[in-house]
Amino acid sequence: MESMVPEGLNKQPVDVIASRIAALGFNCVRLTWATFMFTNSTYGQRTVTDSFLGLGLNKTLVEIAAHNPSLLSLTVLDAQKAVVDALGKAGVMVVLDNHVSLPQWCCAENDGNGFFGDIYFDPKVWKRGLRIVAGRYRGNPAVVGVGLRNELRGPHQSQPVWYQNVKRGVRAIHKANPDVLAMVSGMSYGTDLSFLLQKPLHPDNSTSLEKKIVYEAHWYSFTNGKHNDWSNFSPTWVCADLTATFEKMIGAPVAAMNAPLFIGEFGIDFRALNRGDLRFLPCFNKLAAERDLDWAIWALQATYYRRNDIVDMEETFGVLDQTWYQTKDLNFMTKYRLLQDTLQVVVPSTGTTTNNAASQYYIIYHPWTGLCLQASKDQSTVQLSDCKDRSRWSYESEGTPIKLVGTNLCLRSSGGGGGGGGNTPPATLSSNCTDLPSKWSQVPSGFKVQIATTDEAGALQCLDYYANSTNSSSPTPTSASVFTRQCVCLEGKLCYDSNPQSQWFLLISSNIA
Structure with a gap:
């Protein structure tokens, strides 16, 4: 996130990456962005060249020049648009996820990006960023949604503050671009929407905006500190226990809102070194198949330009290997085939038939x-x-x-x-x-x-x-x-x-x- 440029452009041409995503059976990318890219010209007006030179990533810049020379003179905002357009050309939809405010790696408990009012998370600036991004992509058919904020968290979490700002965020997105969905996550790293059962979310005085909301949740083997349970106890018992928790905290509240649910993040370490991850995945697969869920896997990227001061750092949760073309798991498409398929279509109550x-x-x-x-x-x-x-x-x-x-x-x-x-x-x-x-x-x-x-x-x-x-x-x-x-x-x-x-x-x- 430091460079404010989507990852992998030093490894493959953007059109190749976009086409590869589609070939792997994916129809949507959750593409992250930082608020300050759009609200602070010091960030947003940097060119791709300036961004990488400023980070001392000269070698990375040479690699980008080899694969994507047309991007070098673009601002980081226009480079993002070029990536969005390439995805759209490949038939891949885009959800623009507001990941952080300050461009940096996410998501520490006290990183200043966690909740409304944190040092980098001014609600007014955040809302302006949502409005700018939604408006910038108005009329772009590839962009189908804007994520209000990734993994709200930290010691300042408050339900009243959540309701107040989420309502404002949904309204800002809709006013700037009525064609996109608003992706709304709860608190505690996207694991808690239980409060909706006591107080439903109504962004305005009508129900029209409620139809634009998609609720988002995240689930990993380590969610809620349960990682060791997968290794220490029967996976059947653990899966039953955590599925019940998921339904209580996410499933039931979203059902009560009569709204769609999107699993914005799940994933495992593809090195297959971790028994907890290996036992968690069948449990997630069960939930996703039984509920015919829409989901996004964290993550596509094989590497980062720089993360934790390590250049070309590997993403062990990444689907792609370091070629940015082949999958780490050679059987990836076979394993995820059913979850990528639509399993249920709604049959009209009028008794009319549908070809699907x-x-x-x-x-x-x-x-x-x-x-x-x-x-x-x-x-x-x-x-x-x-x-x-x-x-x-x-x-x-x-x-x-x-x-x-x-x-x-x-x-x-x-x-x-x-x-x-x-x-x-x-x-x-x-x-x-x-x-x-x-x-x-x-x-x-x-x-x-x-x-x-x-x-x-x-x-x-x-x-x-x-x-x-x-x-x-x-x-x-x-x-x-x-x-x-x-x-x-x-x-x-x-x-x-x-x-x-x-x-x-x-x-x-x-x-x-």
């Missing part, structure tokens, strides 16, 4: 790998594969068959039992849908993440994938057979010897034709 809608069906989703259950070509067995090839399933209630839509076939337990192994027979598809191996329930009862049958001895056998799941921290998402094995970690907070997430299979409702 079908009768409700289920997708069986494996959030640990990001894969979906698919019938084999001969419809004899099932496997996990890329969700672009997902099968459609029907399921009526607990203890009933899971049927392949359009056939008389149902999912049938392999009867593997025990802990499984390389010779465990795969689950099959069968026309025999009346006996125990063909009757399925979702378990545990309070947080349904495993799909199980009951064997002849009365033991629960769960769908599973990955032969040695108890010793694996991260699966490789490739096409793989699905088995039934003894269910693990169905009860309690402690589950030291097994990770049940290989057994997480979710019935995700969809009506997309």
Whole structure:
């Protein structure tokens, strides 16, 4: 943020980055900006060249000249517009997120950028910045939203002050540009909107502006200091606990406002060194798929021009590697395919039909790998594969068959039992849908993440994938057979010897034709 120039322009041409974003399946970028860029000419009138020379980043400037020479003489404001225009040309929408006031790395508790009234966060200057940015991009079809402020936080947080300034911010954006949405986040780093249940947000005396508000939330493995829980306790228990907290603090308040919800940030360290992150991600995937959420991942960038005084510092949470073209995770698109798809369309209550809608069906989703259950070509067995090839399933209630839509076939337990192994027979598809191996329930009862049958001895056998799941921290998402094995970690907070997430299979409702 120090340079006030979007990252990566020293690595690839801006058009290449924009096209790559679209090719990775993304349709929107949350592009950050600092208030002082637009309210203080000392910042905003700097050219790209002046900005980097002023930071002593001469080598970086040479690299930008090699990849994006046309940007060098532009002001930092016009360079931002060039990036926005490139994204729009690639078919990518833009949400302009007011990240900080003073151009710097975010977000320390006491960095002066955290809450209204902090040293760098004058509400009047902030509102003027929103008005300038919204007006500057009026008529630009690529810009669909303006974020009021990233991760409000710190010791000065106050609900009355939040209401007062958020109302003013929404009105300022709408007056300057009635075509864009206003992205509103709560307090405590974008994790708390619970106060809306007691006092709904009404930006003006009508309801018209309320329809322009999208509420934003952030969620990481470390949110609310819970990072160690993922390593110390059963991930099923932790996910249930934190999902309940999310619904209390975010989901229920936004639903009460009858407004859309946008997960403006989530992410993991792509080095896969952290068990907490690896266990958190399937939990997030579950929530995102079940609620068909819109989301933005932190972050795209592989590197920073300079961060913490380190030139070309790596962003370990970045999707791209240091080429700014290839993904760190070579299976990224496969893992995130389902979450990028629209899973539900609204069917008009008048009974009219839409070409995008079908009768409700289920997708069986494996959030640990990001894969979906698919019938084999001969419809004899099932496997996990890329969700672009997902099968459609029907399921009526607990203890009933899971049927392949359009056939008389149902999912049938392999009867593997025990802990499984390389010779465990795969689950099959069968026309025999009346006996125990063909009757399925979702378990545990309070947080349904495993799909199980009951064997002849009365033991629960769960769908599973990955032969040695108890010793694996991260699966490789490739096409793989699905088995039934003894269910693990169905009860309690402690589950030291097994990770049940290989057994997480979710019935995700969809009506997309």
